[in-house]
Amino acid sequence: MAETPRGAGVLFYDRERERVLLYRRDSTPSIPFPGYLDILGGHTEPGETPEETAVREIAEELEDLRRGGPFILTAHRLFTVYTDARGVTDSVFCTEADFTLADVRLKEGQELVWVTEAEARATPLAFGYNAILDEFFPALRAGKV
Template sequence: MKPAGTSIIFVDDRDRVLLLLRDDRPDIRYPNQWDIPGGGVEPGETPEETIVREMREEIGLELKGAELFERTEFPDRIEYTFWKRANLVIEEIDLMEGQELRWFTREEAAATPLAFGFNPTIEAFFQRLPILHGA
């Protein structure tokens, strides 16, 4: 069985998505590359529990009210991508993993190679965003 991962797309009121610049360490996958915040599901956890834990560990956020955007089967994993509208102030976030957080427009995200093959996920999110506005 493939391992499971979780990720979350935070979107602000200007319809930008929050991405995380991964640490620049040789012992991790995709070092120094932009990524959607998230992490791996640990034994006994649900994807919902994982994304809450990961946001607490990575950015010190007590995540509430995130919704599942999609479940995607990648060659190396099953990914549960959540989303939440949030106007997070980057300067107020105590980043505990990664080098930097930054808001990206649809065009900026499309022009940036994302870790773990997430570019199609972000594009699908932007395509569905008008529908999600009504959610």
């Protein structure tokens, strides 16, 4: 029996400004949701745990310009597990951002974008991830993340 496709993503958040960091996907027509905003992350490799996927994907997608190397994800915790319309199950982690956009460089996609709750509600996100942010912002305000 084939294994259910899995992935992992990370929501970096700014508690003070009540916003999360997303990225704009490439505009290549052959990829799902070209040009849409998306959660940083990707597919789980065989034998990998969701947490290992999150750490690897962030290292692949972000360069830490302060250190001069891949971004090392630490102090993250599981926020939710989400299954999208395609049947892909994503483990979504969260961590407070300890950097500015000038401190990091996106290596995959077009740009990093800070998004508030109102902006997220007004913007269709890749893979139906609006549902995740609909849960995240109230949890952020309530101090549950």
